[in-house]
Amino acid sequence: MTQSLHYKKYAKNYVAIDSIIFGFDDGKLKLLLIKRKFEPCMGQWSLMGGFVGENESLDEAAYRILEDLTGLSKVYLEQLYTYGDVERDSEARVISVAYYALIKINDYDCELGRKHGAEWFAIDDVPPLVFDHRKMVDRAMSRLKRKTIIQPIGFELLPEKFTIPQLQKLYEAIHQKDLDKRNFRKKILSMGVMQKLDEKETHTSKRGAFLYKFDKDKYDYLMSNGNMFDFV
Amino acid sequence: MTQSLHYKKYAKNYVAIDSIIFGFDDGKLKLLLIKRKFEPCMGQWSLMGGFVGENESLDEAAYRILEDLTGLSKVYLEQLYTYGDVERDSEARVISVAYYALIKINDYDCELGRKHGAEWFAIDDVPPLVFDHRKMVDRAMSRLKRKTIIQPIGFELLPEKFTIPQLQKLYEAIHQKDLDKRNFRKKILSMGVMQKLDEKETHTSKRGAFLYKFDKDKYDYLMSNGNMFDFV
DNA sequence: TAATAAAGTGTAAAAATAACACTAAAAGTA
DNA sequence: TACTTTTAGTGTTATTTTTACACTTTATTA
Numbered sequence: 001m002t003q004s005l006h007y008k009k010y011a012k013n014y015v016a017i018d019s020i021i022f023g024f025d026d027g028k029l030k031l032l033l034i035k036r037k038f039e040p041c042m043g044q045w046s047l048m049g050g051f052v053g054e055n056e057s058l059d060e061a062a063y064r065i066l067e068d069l070t071g072l073s074k075v076y077l078e079q080l081y082t083y084g085d086v087e088r089d090s091e092a093r094v095i096s097v098a099y100y101a102l103i104k105i106n107d108y109d110c111e112l113g114r115k116h117g118a119e120w121f122a123i124d125d126v127p128p129l130v131f132d133h134r135k136m137v138d139r140a141m142s143r144l145k146r147k148t149i150i151q152p153i154g155f156e157l158l159p160e161k162f163t164i165p166q167l168q169k170l171y172e173a174i175h176q177k178d179l180d181k182r183n184f185r186k187k188i189l190s191m192g193v194m195q196k197l198d199e200k201e202t203h204t205s206k207r208g209a210f211l212y213k214f215d216k217d218k219y220d221y222l223m224s225n226g227n228m229f230d231f232v
Numbered sequence: 233m234t235q236s237l238h239y240k241k242y243a244k245n246y247v248a249i250d251s252i253i254f255g256f257d258d259g260k261l262k263l264l265l266i267k268r269k270f271e272p273c274m275g276q277w278s279l280m281g282g283f284v285g286e287n288e289s290l291d292e293a294a295y296r297i298l299e300d301l302t303g304l305s306k307v308y309l310e311q312l313y314t315y316g317d318v319e320r321d322s323e324a325r326v327i328s329v330a331y332y333a334l335i336k337i338n339d340y341d342c343e344l345g346r347k348h349g350a351e352w353f354a355i356d357d358v359p360p361l362v363f364d365h366r367k368m369v370d371r372a373m374s375r376l377k378r379k380t381i382i383q384p385i386g387f388e389l390l391p392e393k394f395t396i397p398q399l400q401k402l403y404e405a406i407h408q409k410d411l412d413k414r415n416f417r418k419k420i421l422s423m424g425v426m427q428k429l430d431e432k433e434t435h436t437s438k439r440g441a442f443l444y445k446f447d448k449d450k451y452d453y454l455m456s457n458g459n460m461f462d463f464v
Numbered sequence: 465t466a467a468t469a470a471a472g473t474g475t476a477a478a479a480a481t482a483a484c485a486c487t488a489a490a491a492g493t494a
Numbered sequence: 495t496a497c498t499t500t501t502a503g504t505g506t507t508a509t510t511t512t513t514a515c516a517c518t519t520t521a522t523t524a
Contacts, residue, residue, distance in 0.1 A: 004246070004323050004324030005271075005323070006270065006271050006272065006323055007246055007283070007323060007324050007326070010246060010283040011283070011284075011285065011286045012244035012245055012246055012247075013244055013245060013246075013247045013284065013286075014236070014239055014242055014244055014245075015244075015245045015247065015316075015327055038238065039237075039238050040238065051239070051242040051243070052243075052245065052316070052327075053243065054243045054245075054318075054325065055318055056318065057316050057317045057318055058314060058315075058316030058317075058327070059316075061316075079313065079314065081311060082290060082311065082314045082329050083290075084247075084284065084289050084290030084291075084293075084329070085289045085290075086286075086287055086288065086289055091236050091237070091238055091239060092236030092239050093286065094239070095247055095284075095290070095327075097314050097316070163471090164471090164472090165470080165471070180513075180514075180515085181471085181472085182472085182473070182474080182514095182515085183512080183513070183514085185472080185473085186473095186474095187512095202521090204470075205469065205470040205471065205520090205521085205522095206468080206469060206470070206471095206520075206521045206522040206523080207469080207470060207471050207472085207519075207520040207521050207522085208470090208471080208520080208521075209470080209471055209472085210471090210472095395502090396502085396503090397501080397502070412482075412483075412484085413502090413503085414483095414484085414503085414504070414505080415481075415482070415483085417503080417504085418504095418505095419481095434490090434491095436501075437489090437490085437491095437500065437501040437502065438489075438490045438491040438492080438499080438500060438501070438502095439488075439489040439490050439491085439500080439501060439502055439503090440489080440490075440501090440502080441501080441502055441503085442502085442503095
Protein backbone atom coordinates (compact mmCIF):
# COMPACT_ATOMS: atom_id res chain seq x y z
CA MET A 1 0.00 0.00 0.00
CA THR A 2 1.36 3.40 -0.95
CA GLN A 3 1.81 6.40 1.31
CA SER A 4 -1.38 8.13 2.24
CA LEU A 5 -2.39 11.39 0.65
CA HIS A 6 -5.00 12.41 3.20
CA TYR A 7 -3.45 11.08 6.36
CA LYS A 8 0.12 12.22 5.88
CA LYS A 9 -0.08 14.98 8.45
CA TYR A 10 -0.64 12.45 11.21
CA ALA A 11 2.00 10.72 13.31
CA LYS A 12 2.83 7.06 12.91
CA ASN A 13 3.60 4.68 15.72
CA TYR A 14 5.37 1.45 16.38
CA VAL A 15 2.77 -1.24 16.91
CA ALA A 16 3.77 -4.43 18.66
CA ILE A 17 2.18 -7.68 19.78
CA ASP A 18 2.71 -9.24 23.19
CA SER A 19 1.43 -12.71 23.99
CA ILE A 20 0.40 -14.22 27.26
CA ILE A 21 0.94 -17.92 26.65
CA PHE A 22 -0.86 -20.27 29.02
CA GLY A 23 -0.09 -23.92 29.55
CA PHE A 24 -1.24 -26.53 32.05
CA ASP A 25 1.07 -29.08 33.58
CA ASP A 26 1.54 -30.88 36.85
CA GLY A 27 -1.82 -29.60 38.08
CA LYS A 28 -0.69 -26.01 37.67
CA LEU A 29 -1.54 -23.22 35.29
CA LYS A 30 1.65 -21.89 33.77
CA LEU A 31 2.97 -19.01 31.69
CA LEU A 32 5.68 -19.12 29.04
CA LEU A 33 8.10 -16.22 29.49
CA ILE A 34 11.30 -15.27 27.70
CA LYS A 35 14.49 -13.69 28.87
CA ARG A 36 14.91 -10.64 26.63
CA LYS A 37 17.88 -10.99 24.32
CA PHE A 38 17.84 -7.37 23.13
CA GLU A 39 17.70 -3.84 24.48
CA PRO A 40 15.97 -2.25 26.21
CA CYS A 41 15.73 -4.36 29.36
CA MET A 42 17.96 -7.11 28.00
CA GLY A 43 18.17 -10.04 30.38
CA GLN A 44 14.86 -9.37 32.12
CA TRP A 45 11.80 -11.58 31.99
CA SER A 46 9.20 -10.59 29.45
CA LEU A 47 6.23 -11.78 27.47
CA MET A 48 6.98 -13.02 23.98
CA GLY A 49 6.43 -10.20 21.52
CA GLY A 50 7.30 -8.62 18.21
CA PHE A 51 6.40 -5.83 15.86
CA VAL A 52 3.51 -5.85 13.43
CA GLY A 53 4.69 -6.04 9.83
CA GLU A 54 3.43 -3.83 7.05
CA ASN A 55 1.53 -6.54 5.27
CA GLU A 56 0.08 -8.63 8.04
CA SER A 57 -3.01 -8.13 10.14
CA LEU A 58 -2.79 -8.07 13.92
CA ASP A 59 -4.04 -11.64 14.13
CA GLU A 60 -1.51 -12.78 11.55
CA ALA A 61 1.31 -11.08 13.43
CA ALA A 62 0.19 -12.70 16.67
CA TYR A 63 0.12 -16.17 15.08
CA ARG A 64 3.52 -15.63 13.46
CA ILE A 65 5.12 -14.55 16.72
CA LEU A 66 3.55 -17.43 18.62
CA GLU A 67 4.74 -19.94 16.06
CA ASP A 68 8.26 -18.50 16.16
CA LEU A 69 8.46 -19.31 19.84
CA THR A 70 6.49 -22.51 20.17
CA GLY A 71 6.47 -24.13 16.74
CA LEU A 72 2.68 -24.35 17.05
CA SER A 73 0.34 -22.96 14.46
CA LYS A 74 -3.10 -24.21 15.40
CA VAL A 75 -3.67 -22.89 18.86
CA TYR A 76 -6.34 -20.91 20.62
CA LEU A 77 -5.39 -17.23 20.35
CA GLU A 78 -7.55 -14.27 21.27
CA GLN A 79 -6.99 -10.55 21.35
CA LEU A 80 -6.98 -9.25 24.90
CA TYR A 81 -6.40 -5.49 25.12
CA THR A 82 -4.29 -2.74 23.61
CA TYR A 83 -1.82 -0.88 25.77
CA GLY A 84 -0.89 2.61 24.65
CA ASP A 85 0.52 4.71 27.46
CA VAL A 86 3.09 7.06 26.01
CA GLU A 87 5.89 5.96 28.32
CA ARG A 88 5.05 2.29 28.60
CA ASP A 89 8.17 1.21 26.70
CA SER A 90 11.35 2.89 27.89
CA GLU A 91 12.85 3.03 24.43
CA ALA A 92 10.19 4.57 22.20
CA ARG A 93 6.48 5.09 21.97
CA VAL A 94 5.19 1.63 21.24
CA ILE A 95 1.53 0.66 21.19
CA SER A 96 1.14 -2.99 22.09
CA VAL A 97 -1.77 -5.22 21.24
CA ALA A 98 -1.84 -8.05 23.78
CA TYR A 99 -3.09 -11.52 22.85
CA TYR A 100 -3.44 -14.59 24.99
CA ALA A 101 -2.87 -18.13 23.81
CA LEU A 102 -3.84 -21.52 25.24
CA ILE A 103 -1.49 -24.29 24.26
CA LYS A 104 -1.18 -27.98 24.95
CA ILE A 105 2.07 -27.94 26.83
CA ASN A 106 3.28 -31.28 25.51
CA ASP A 107 2.99 -30.17 21.89
CA TYR A 108 5.29 -27.25 22.57
CA ASP A 109 8.71 -27.36 20.87
CA CYS A 110 11.21 -27.11 23.73
CA GLU A 111 14.16 -26.74 21.38
CA LEU A 112 12.72 -23.57 19.85
CA GLY A 113 11.87 -22.33 23.30
CA ARG A 114 15.42 -22.84 24.50
CA LYS A 115 16.67 -20.77 21.58
CA HIS A 116 14.55 -17.87 22.79
CA GLY A 117 15.47 -18.32 26.42
CA ALA A 118 11.91 -19.32 27.25
CA GLU A 119 10.78 -20.89 30.50
CA TRP A 120 7.50 -21.95 32.06
CA PHE A 121 6.44 -20.34 35.32
CA ALA A 122 3.56 -21.33 37.57
CA ILE A 123 0.98 -18.57 37.50
CA ASP A 124 1.47 -17.66 41.13
CA ASP A 125 5.22 -17.70 40.81
CA VAL A 126 5.74 -15.23 37.99
CA PRO A 127 8.94 -13.14 38.28
CA PRO A 128 8.94 -9.35 37.82
CA LEU A 129 8.32 -8.49 34.18
CA VAL A 130 9.38 -5.61 31.93
CA PHE A 131 7.23 -2.57 31.16
CA ASP A 132 3.51 -3.14 31.75
CA HIS A 133 3.62 -6.87 31.10
CA ARG A 134 2.43 -7.70 34.59
CA LYS A 135 -0.76 -5.75 33.93
CA MET A 136 -1.23 -7.75 30.75
CA VAL A 137 -0.86 -11.02 32.65
CA ASP A 138 -3.42 -9.94 35.24
CA ARG A 139 -5.90 -8.97 32.59
CA ALA A 140 -5.34 -12.25 30.74
CA MET A 141 -5.95 -14.18 33.95
CA SER A 142 -9.23 -12.48 34.61
CA ARG A 143 -10.33 -12.88 31.00
CA LEU A 144 -9.46 -16.57 31.12
CA LYS A 145 -11.50 -17.02 34.29
CA ARG A 146 -14.51 -15.37 32.76
CA LYS A 147 -14.14 -17.02 29.38
CA THR A 148 -13.82 -20.58 30.67
CA ILE A 149 -17.21 -20.09 32.31
CA ILE A 150 -19.00 -19.29 29.10
CA GLN A 151 -16.94 -21.12 26.47
CA PRO A 152 -15.31 -24.53 26.46
CA ILE A 153 -11.80 -23.22 25.81
CA GLY A 154 -10.32 -25.03 28.78
CA PHE A 155 -9.95 -28.11 26.59
CA GLU A 156 -7.32 -26.19 24.60
CA LEU A 157 -4.95 -26.58 27.53
CA LEU A 158 -5.31 -30.37 27.79
CA PRO A 159 -4.17 -33.19 25.51
CA GLU A 160 -6.76 -34.35 23.03
CA LYS A 161 -7.67 -37.22 25.34
CA PHE A 162 -8.13 -36.37 28.98
CA THR A 163 -9.88 -37.61 32.09
CA ILE A 164 -12.56 -35.85 34.08
CA PRO A 165 -10.31 -35.52 37.14
CA GLN A 166 -7.70 -33.82 34.91
CA LEU A 167 -10.30 -31.41 33.58
CA GLN A 168 -11.45 -30.68 37.10
CA LYS A 169 -7.90 -29.92 38.24
CA LEU A 170 -7.57 -27.52 35.32
CA TYR A 171 -10.72 -25.65 36.29
CA GLU A 172 -9.56 -25.57 39.88
CA ALA A 173 -6.22 -24.10 38.80
CA ILE A 174 -7.86 -21.44 36.65
CA HIS A 175 -10.47 -20.44 39.20
CA GLN A 176 -8.18 -20.90 42.16
CA LYS A 177 -10.67 -22.82 44.21
CA ASP A 178 -11.59 -26.42 44.90
CA LEU A 179 -14.66 -27.89 43.27
CA ASP A 180 -16.88 -30.76 44.37
CA LYS A 181 -16.16 -33.69 42.10
CA ARG A 182 -19.71 -35.02 41.98
CA ASN A 183 -21.12 -31.66 41.03
CA PHE A 184 -18.33 -31.08 38.54
CA ARG A 185 -18.86 -34.38 36.80
CA LYS A 186 -22.61 -33.94 36.74
CA LYS A 187 -22.41 -30.52 35.21
CA ILE A 188 -19.76 -31.16 32.61
CA LEU A 189 -21.44 -34.39 31.43
CA SER A 190 -24.88 -32.80 31.32
CA MET A 191 -23.65 -30.34 28.72
CA GLY A 192 -23.34 -33.20 26.29
CA VAL A 193 -20.03 -32.25 24.72
CA MET A 194 -17.89 -34.93 26.33
CA GLN A 195 -17.24 -38.01 24.24
CA LYS A 196 -16.36 -41.01 26.40
CA LEU A 197 -13.68 -43.31 25.03
CA ASP A 198 -13.05 -46.99 25.72
CA GLU A 199 -9.59 -46.28 27.06
CA LYS A 200 -8.33 -45.53 30.51
CA GLU A 201 -5.54 -43.34 31.75
CA THR A 202 -3.61 -45.39 34.28
CA HIS A 203 -0.61 -43.31 35.25
CA THR A 204 -2.13 -41.20 37.99
CA SER A 205 -4.23 -43.86 39.66
CA LYS A 206 -4.29 -47.57 40.21
CA ARG A 207 -7.87 -47.94 39.20
CA GLY A 208 -7.47 -45.73 36.14
CA ALA A 209 -9.87 -43.10 34.86
CA PHE A 210 -11.76 -43.15 31.59
CA LEU A 211 -10.50 -40.90 28.83
CA TYR A 212 -12.77 -38.42 27.10
CA LYS A 213 -12.57 -36.19 24.06
CA PHE A 214 -14.20 -32.82 23.57
CA ASP A 215 -16.91 -33.32 20.94
CA LYS A 216 -16.54 -30.17 18.87
CA ASP A 217 -19.24 -31.07 16.34
CA LYS A 218 -21.77 -31.61 19.10
CA TYR A 219 -20.70 -28.37 20.73
CA ASP A 220 -21.07 -26.39 17.51
CA TYR A 221 -24.45 -28.00 16.94
CA LEU A 222 -25.66 -27.12 20.43
CA MET A 223 -24.41 -23.53 20.13
CA SER A 224 -26.03 -23.03 16.75
CA ASN A 225 -29.32 -24.06 18.35
CA GLY A 226 -28.96 -21.35 20.95
CA ASN A 227 -27.68 -23.47 23.82
CA MET A 228 -25.25 -21.80 26.14
CA PHE A 229 -22.15 -23.29 27.60
CA ASP A 230 -22.23 -22.19 31.20
CA PHE A 231 -19.92 -23.33 33.88
CA VAL A 232 -18.45 -22.26 37.20
CA MET B 233 10.34 11.09 22.83
CA THR B 234 13.26 10.76 20.42
CA GLN B 235 13.60 8.30 17.57
CA SER B 236 14.35 4.80 18.68
CA LEU B 237 17.79 3.31 18.32
CA HIS B 238 16.82 -0.34 18.68
CA TYR B 239 13.47 -0.33 16.98
CA LYS B 240 14.27 1.73 13.90
CA LYS B 241 14.26 -1.19 11.53
CA TYR B 242 10.57 -1.78 12.17
CA ALA B 243 7.64 -0.25 10.31
CA LYS B 244 5.43 2.39 11.85
CA ASN B 245 1.67 2.58 11.41
CA TYR B 246 -1.13 5.05 11.60
CA VAL B 247 -3.10 4.38 14.76
CA ALA B 248 -6.61 5.73 15.05
CA ILE B 249 -9.47 5.70 17.53
CA ASP B 250 -13.08 5.00 16.59
CA SER B 251 -15.89 5.46 19.09
CA ILE B 252 -19.22 3.78 19.33
CA ILE B 253 -21.30 6.35 21.21
CA PHE B 254 -24.46 5.04 22.84
CA GLY B 255 -27.36 7.12 24.06
CA PHE B 256 -30.87 6.31 25.32
CA ASP B 257 -33.90 8.33 24.36
CA ASP B 258 -37.56 7.78 23.67
CA GLY B 259 -37.30 4.20 24.94
CA LYS B 260 -34.70 3.39 22.32
CA LEU B 261 -31.00 2.68 22.40
CA LYS B 262 -29.26 4.99 19.94
CA LEU B 263 -25.91 5.54 18.25
CA LEU B 264 -24.28 8.84 17.41
CA LEU B 265 -22.87 8.76 13.86
CA ILE B 266 -21.19 11.39 11.72
CA LYS B 267 -21.26 12.11 8.04
CA ARG B 268 -17.60 12.04 6.98
CA LYS B 269 -16.39 15.46 5.92
CA PHE B 270 -13.09 14.23 4.48
CA GLU B 271 -11.70 11.63 2.13
CA PRO B 272 -11.77 8.72 1.82
CA CYS B 273 -15.50 7.94 1.87
CA MET B 274 -16.52 11.56 2.27
CA GLY B 275 -20.26 11.92 2.75
CA GLN B 276 -20.81 8.42 4.10
CA TRP B 277 -21.92 7.55 7.61
CA SER B 278 -19.15 6.66 10.01
CA LEU B 279 -18.25 6.34 13.64
CA MET B 280 -16.57 9.35 15.19
CA GLY B 281 -12.81 8.90 15.07
CA GLY B 282 -9.40 10.46 14.90
CA PHE B 283 -5.71 9.72 15.01
CA VAL B 284 -3.70 9.08 18.12
CA GLY B 285 -1.28 11.92 18.82
CA GLU B 286 2.38 11.46 19.68
CA ASN B 287 2.04 12.54 23.26
CA GLU B 288 -1.26 11.12 24.36
CA SER B 289 -2.22 7.66 25.52
CA LEU B 290 -5.00 5.73 23.77
CA ASP B 291 -7.44 6.58 26.55
CA GLU B 292 -6.51 10.26 26.34
CA ALA B 293 -7.01 10.27 22.59
CA ALA B 294 -10.39 8.58 22.98
CA TYR B 295 -11.54 11.15 25.56
CA ARG B 296 -10.27 14.03 23.42
CA ILE B 297 -12.11 12.81 20.35
CA LEU B 298 -15.29 12.20 22.28
CA GLU B 299 -15.18 15.65 23.82
CA ASP B 300 -14.60 17.22 20.40
CA LEU B 301 -17.86 15.79 19.21
CA THR B 302 -20.07 15.90 22.27
CA GLY B 303 -18.64 18.55 24.55
CA LEU B 304 -18.69 15.95 27.33
CA SER B 305 -15.63 15.07 29.35
CA LYS B 306 -16.87 12.86 32.18
CA VAL B 307 -18.49 9.95 30.45
CA TYR B 308 -18.22 6.21 30.62
CA LEU B 309 -15.65 5.14 28.06
CA GLU B 310 -14.16 1.68 27.67
CA GLN B 311 -11.76 0.14 25.20
CA LEU B 312 -13.50 -2.43 23.03
CA TYR B 313 -11.20 -4.07 20.49
CA THR B 314 -8.42 -3.23 18.05
CA TYR B 315 -8.98 -3.67 14.34
CA GLY B 316 -5.89 -4.22 12.24
CA ASP B 317 -6.66 -5.85 8.92
CA VAL B 318 -4.24 -4.54 6.34
CA GLU B 319 -6.92 -3.35 3.95
CA ARG B 320 -9.53 -2.20 6.43
CA ASP B 321 -9.14 1.48 5.49
CA SER B 322 -9.17 2.09 1.76
CA GLU B 323 -6.66 4.93 1.99
CA ALA B 324 -3.75 3.55 4.00
CA ARG B 325 -2.88 0.92 6.53
CA VAL B 326 -4.56 2.22 9.67
CA ILE B 327 -4.87 0.28 12.90
CA SER B 328 -7.92 1.37 14.80
CA VAL B 329 -8.56 1.01 18.51
CA ALA B 330 -12.31 1.02 19.05
CA TYR B 331 -13.85 2.44 22.23
CA TYR B 332 -17.46 2.60 23.29
CA ALA B 333 -19.02 5.41 25.27
CA LEU B 334 -22.26 5.70 27.23
CA ILE B 335 -23.60 9.22 27.43
CA LYS B 336 -26.62 10.93 28.93
CA ILE B 337 -28.25 12.05 25.74
CA ASN B 338 -29.62 15.28 27.20
CA ASP B 339 -26.19 16.48 28.28
CA TYR B 340 -24.92 16.20 24.74
CA ASP B 341 -24.04 19.47 22.96
CA CYS B 342 -26.21 19.47 19.82
CA GLU B 343 -24.48 22.53 18.41
CA LEU B 344 -21.10 20.80 18.38
CA GLY B 345 -22.74 17.73 16.93
CA ARG B 346 -24.27 19.72 14.09
CA LYS B 347 -20.84 21.11 13.24
CA HIS B 348 -19.60 17.54 12.76
CA GLY B 349 -22.65 16.46 10.84
CA ALA B 350 -23.64 14.11 13.67
CA GLU B 351 -26.98 12.38 14.03
CA TRP B 352 -28.56 9.88 16.38
CA PHE B 353 -29.79 6.58 14.95
CA ALA B 354 -31.85 3.94 16.68
CA ILE B 355 -29.74 0.84 17.12
CA ASP B 356 -31.83 -1.25 14.78
CA ASP B 357 -31.96 1.46 12.17
CA VAL B 358 -28.27 2.10 11.59
CA PRO B 359 -27.35 3.00 7.99
CA PRO B 360 -24.46 1.35 6.11
CA LEU B 361 -21.16 2.47 7.60
CA VAL B 362 -17.67 2.94 6.17
CA PHE B 363 -14.87 0.38 6.41
CA ASP B 364 -15.36 -2.17 9.22
CA HIS B 365 -17.40 0.15 11.43
CA ARG B 366 -20.42 -2.11 11.32
CA LYS B 367 -18.35 -4.89 12.88
CA MET B 368 -17.31 -2.48 15.60
CA VAL B 369 -20.93 -1.59 16.34
CA ASP B 370 -21.90 -5.26 16.58
CA ARG B 371 -19.07 -5.99 18.95
CA ALA B 372 -19.96 -2.97 21.07
CA MET B 373 -23.55 -4.12 21.25
CA SER B 374 -22.65 -7.56 22.47
CA ARG B 375 -20.15 -6.13 24.95
CA LEU B 376 -22.79 -3.76 26.29
CA LYS B 377 -25.26 -6.61 26.74
CA ARG B 378 -22.76 -8.66 28.67
CA LYS B 379 -21.40 -5.78 30.67
CA THR B 380 -24.76 -4.46 31.86
CA ILE B 381 -25.36 -7.85 33.41
CA ILE B 382 -22.30 -7.75 35.60
CA GLN B 383 -21.75 -4.02 36.15
CA PRO B 384 -24.20 -1.19 36.82
CA ILE B 385 -23.13 0.87 33.82
CA GLY B 386 -26.67 1.20 32.48
CA PHE B 387 -27.14 4.19 34.77
CA GLU B 388 -24.61 6.07 32.63
CA LEU B 389 -27.25 6.28 29.90
CA LEU B 390 -29.94 7.81 32.11
CA PRO B 391 -30.25 11.22 33.76
CA GLU B 392 -28.98 11.39 37.31
CA LYS B 393 -32.52 10.97 38.60
CA PHE B 394 -34.61 8.28 36.96
CA THR B 395 -37.58 6.04 37.66
CA ILE B 396 -37.63 2.27 37.86
CA PRO B 397 -39.86 1.96 34.78
CA GLN B 398 -37.31 4.08 32.85
CA LEU B 399 -34.48 1.83 33.98
CA GLN B 400 -36.48 -1.23 32.99
CA LYS B 401 -37.12 0.19 29.52
CA LEU B 402 -33.38 0.77 29.16
CA TYR B 403 -32.58 -2.83 30.06
CA GLU B 404 -35.26 -4.02 27.68
CA ALA B 405 -33.77 -1.92 24.89
CA ILE B 406 -30.26 -3.20 25.52
CA HIS B 407 -31.24 -6.85 25.85
CA GLN B 408 -33.91 -6.66 23.21
CA LYS B 409 -36.50 -8.50 25.23
CA ASP B 410 -39.33 -7.68 27.59
CA LEU B 411 -38.84 -8.14 31.30
CA ASP B 412 -41.37 -8.81 34.05
CA LYS B 413 -41.74 -5.60 36.01
CA ARG B 414 -42.22 -7.26 39.38
CA ASN B 415 -39.13 -9.42 38.99
CA PHE B 416 -37.16 -6.47 37.64
CA ARG B 417 -38.07 -4.22 40.55
CA LYS B 418 -37.40 -6.95 43.08
CA LYS B 419 -33.98 -7.71 41.69
CA ILE B 420 -32.75 -4.17 41.16
CA LEU B 421 -33.91 -3.05 44.62
CA SER B 422 -32.46 -6.12 46.32
CA MET B 423 -29.01 -5.13 45.16
CA GLY B 424 -29.18 -2.17 47.49
CA VAL B 425 -27.67 0.42 45.19
CA MET B 426 -30.84 2.38 44.42
CA GLN B 427 -31.41 5.50 46.47
CA LYS B 428 -35.09 6.44 46.57
CA LEU B 429 -35.85 10.16 46.45
CA ASP B 430 -38.87 12.06 47.72
CA GLU B 431 -39.68 13.32 44.24
CA LYS B 432 -41.82 11.94 41.50
CA GLU B 433 -41.54 12.05 37.76
CA THR B 434 -44.95 13.06 36.44
CA HIS B 435 -44.53 13.51 32.70
CA THR B 436 -45.02 9.95 31.56
CA SER B 437 -47.83 8.95 33.88
CA LYS B 438 -50.73 10.50 35.71
CA ARG B 439 -49.90 8.83 38.93
CA GLY B 440 -46.20 9.62 38.69
CA ALA B 441 -43.30 7.33 39.53
CA PHE B 442 -40.76 7.84 42.26
CA LEU B 443 -37.32 9.03 41.22
CA TYR B 444 -34.18 7.19 42.25
CA LYS B 445 -30.46 7.84 42.13
CA PHE B 446 -27.71 5.29 41.70
CA ASP B 447 -25.88 5.15 45.02
CA LYS B 448 -22.27 4.92 43.90
CA ASP B 449 -20.76 4.91 47.39
CA LYS B 450 -22.94 2.00 48.42
CA TYR B 451 -22.06 0.19 45.21
CA ASP B 452 -18.33 0.70 45.72
CA TYR B 453 -18.69 -0.47 49.30
CA LEU B 454 -20.57 -3.63 48.28
CA MET B 455 -18.07 -4.42 45.53
CA SER B 456 -15.08 -3.94 47.82
CA ASN B 457 -16.68 -6.49 50.14
CA GLY B 458 -16.84 -9.02 47.35
CA ASN B 459 -20.47 -8.64 46.40
CA MET B 460 -21.29 -9.10 42.78
CA PHE B 461 -23.60 -7.04 40.69
CA ASP B 462 -25.50 -9.60 38.68
CA PHE B 463 -28.44 -8.92 36.50
CA VAL B 464 -30.31 -10.31 33.53
C1' DT C 465 -4.80 -60.96 51.29
C1' DA C 466 -4.70 -56.60 53.35
C1' DA C 467 -3.70 -51.82 52.74
C1' DT C 468 -3.75 -47.94 49.74
C1' DA C 469 -5.15 -44.44 46.52
C1' DA C 470 -7.85 -42.35 43.32
C1' DA C 471 -12.35 -43.05 40.46
C1' DG C 472 -16.90 -43.10 40.48
C1' DT C 473 -21.81 -42.60 42.13
C1' DG C 474 -27.14 -40.19 44.19
C1' DT C 475 -29.98 -37.56 47.03
C1' DA C 476 -31.85 -33.87 49.65
C1' DA C 477 -31.76 -29.02 51.14
C1' DA C 478 -31.30 -24.31 49.78
C1' DA C 479 -31.24 -20.59 46.70
C1' DA C 480 -32.35 -18.34 42.51
C1' DT C 481 -35.36 -17.64 38.85
C1' DA C 482 -39.63 -17.43 36.34
C1' DA C 483 -44.52 -17.08 35.98
C1' DC C 484 -48.50 -14.83 37.03
C1' DA C 485 -53.06 -10.72 38.18
C1' DC C 486 -54.77 -7.47 40.78
C1' DT C 487 -54.93 -2.71 43.36
C1' DA C 488 -53.45 2.35 43.76
C1' DA C 489 -53.07 6.93 42.27
C1' DA C 490 -53.91 10.83 39.67
C1' DA C 491 -55.42 13.15 35.57
C1' DG C 492 -58.85 13.98 32.04
C1' DT C 493 -63.57 13.76 30.54
C1' DA C 494 -68.51 13.31 30.48
C1' DT D 495 -68.64 14.65 40.82
C1' DA D 496 -68.21 10.20 39.24
C1' DC D 497 -66.35 7.56 35.59
C1' DT D 498 -62.67 6.35 32.43
C1' DT D 499 -57.97 5.93 31.37
C1' DT D 500 -53.16 5.12 32.07
C1' DT D 501 -49.14 3.84 34.29
C1' DA D 502 -47.08 2.66 39.10
C1' DG D 503 -46.78 -0.46 42.38
C1' DT D 504 -47.20 -4.92 44.97
C1' DG D 505 -46.64 -11.07 46.78
C1' DT D 506 -46.89 -15.68 46.20
C1' DT D 507 -46.08 -20.11 44.17
C1' DA D 508 -43.87 -23.36 41.03
C1' DT D 509 -39.74 -24.53 38.72
C1' DT D 510 -35.03 -24.78 38.08
C1' DT D 511 -30.41 -24.50 39.50
C1' DT D 512 -26.98 -24.88 42.80
C1' DT D 513 -24.84 -26.59 46.76
C1' DA D 514 -23.66 -29.82 50.33
C1' DC D 515 -22.45 -34.18 51.62
C1' DA D 516 -20.24 -39.97 52.25
C1' DC D 517 -19.72 -44.32 50.76
C1' DT D 518 -18.42 -48.06 47.18
C1' DT D 519 -15.43 -49.68 43.32
C1' DT D 520 -11.24 -50.97 41.16
C1' DA D 521 -6.68 -52.18 40.59
C1' DT D 522 -1.98 -51.97 42.47
C1' DT D 523 1.50 -52.78 45.80
C1' DA D 524 3.28 -54.35 50.08
